[in-house]
Amino acid sequence: MNVRLKNSENSITTEEITISGSKSESNRLLILQQLYSNIHIENVSDSDDTHHLQEALSSANSVADIGHAGTAMRFLTAFFATQEGETKVLQGSERMHNRPIEILVNALRDLGADIVYIEKEGYPPLKITGKQLTKNKVSINGNVSSQYISALMLIAPSLEKGLEIELIDKITSVPYINMTLQLLHQLGIEAEFKGQFIKIAPTPVVKKQTVVVESDWSSASYFYSIIALSELGSSVKLSAYKEDSLQGDSCLVEIYQHFGVRTIFEENSITLIKEKEHDTSILVQDLKNAPDIAQTIAVTCFGLGIACDLSGLHTLKIKETDRLEALREELTKLGAEITVTNESLHLKPSAKINKDIQIATYNDHRMAMAFAPLALKVPIEILDAEVVTKSYRSFWKDMEQLGIK
Incomplete structure (x- = not known):
């Protein structure tokens, strides 16, 4: 399905839009719920990724197919490795079979896990035979995807001796590690992250409780861009x-002040207001702790005709697509002057936006949603628009509510 977008007026005012729970929080809590059955979760993400994870966790089939869901692949690899007496084949889409997982598999093997590559060394699909993991210390690079580290953290309290994780070299995506840590704390699990070490105590049981998932800030980024x-x-x-x-x-709150957007916090909600004109100076941001909002920010800058230098983006090379190259390709079609490296993006000011351009989405939900706000400036067409269901099923309906037809 392709979607052609246009906007009749450039002023936005609407009633409240409810965004489903954070995919990141939901997927972590669903793994923990499997380990501790007395946890009840509310406002679970409605994303495809979370649906894939739920299906894999609830199915008795020997094969679990998680499609494009990278988080599910990493978390389930660790989870299935701890399920004694159970053998699972964990597979996904063609793109997933070209996304590396060797660093996580090596760490799990160091703990005693039985994991075999079915096709290509270092990549899914995997054959995982669950067993008791008795070792309690492991080392892993700190500059890899934080999902590898979180995958180990999530299984840690269920291990007989808990787990000590040593992070080698520079640590990136610290907020996602801290998110996992805080969710463990919320459940009453003893865990600490100091310096290069994460230590998590063995926790056979947790108290019965209900956890409400906060809505997804990555999804909010598209509304920040629109405003x-x-x-x-x-x-x-x-x-x-x-x-x-x-x-x-949630660093969006601070970053979008550069674009004249103020965030007002109320009880359980936020209101975004275009309070003043945007700053015309170059936006310089290190997004190593929030790489998922890079596409949105780059498109916002282009739409406003201002320059940006975005760094800390090395993990975008191994997402659903090579997001840096995808951004360079599609923004260039729209008239941008843009260069990318393996970890950064550099956009020059643009005075004009080419209209009626078809935006390829590369099987990447964030490409579709990041470019949609440009409909406020020019008519634009998003190819394979249904890809948004990976993280935000009601996205196009909510865009219509804002007046983007």
Whole structure:
């Protein structure tokens, strides 16, 4: 399905839009719920990734197919490795079979896990035979995807001796590690992250409790972009969000001040207001702790005709697509002057946006959603638009509610 977008007016005012729970929080809690059955979860993400994870956890089939869901692949690899007497084949889409997982598999093998590569060394699909993991110390690079580290953290309290994880060299995506840590604390699990070490105590049981998942800040980023590209006075209310969020992407609050967007926190919601004109100076941001919002920010800058230098983006090379190259390709079609490296993006100011351009999405939900706000400036067509269901099923319906037809 392709979607052609246009906007009749450049002012946005709407009633409250409810965004489903954070995919990152939901997927962590679902793994923990499998280890501790007395946990009840509310406002679970409605994303494809979370649906894939739930299906894999609830199915008795010997094969679990998680499609494009990278988080599910990493978390399930660790989880299935601890399930004694159970053998699972864990597979996904063609793209997933070209996303490396060797660093996590090596760490799990160091703990005693039985994991075999079925096709290509270092990549899914995997054959995992669950067993009791008795070792309690492991080392892993700190500059890899934080999902590898979180996968180990999530199984740690269920291990007989707990787990000590040593992070080698520079540590990236710290907010996602801290998110996992805070969720463990919320359940009453003793865990600490000091210097290069994460230590998690063995925890056979936790108390019965209900956990409410905060809405997804990555999904909120597209509304930040829309308000930034709108006329002064435009606003939108989003729920359910917390000022003391666990999610690294909540840095949107500060970053979008550069674009004239103010965030007002109310009870369980935020209101975004285009309070002033955007700053015309170059936006310089290190996004190593929030790489998932890089696409949105780059498109916002292009739509406003301002320059940006975004760094800390090395993990974008191994996402659903090579997001840096995808951004370079699609923004260039729109008229941007842009260069990328293996870890950064550099955009020059643009005075013009080419209209009626078809935006390829590369099987990447964030490509579709990041470019949609440009419809406030020019008519634009998003190819394979249904890809948004990976993280945000009601995205196009919510865009219509804002007046983007």
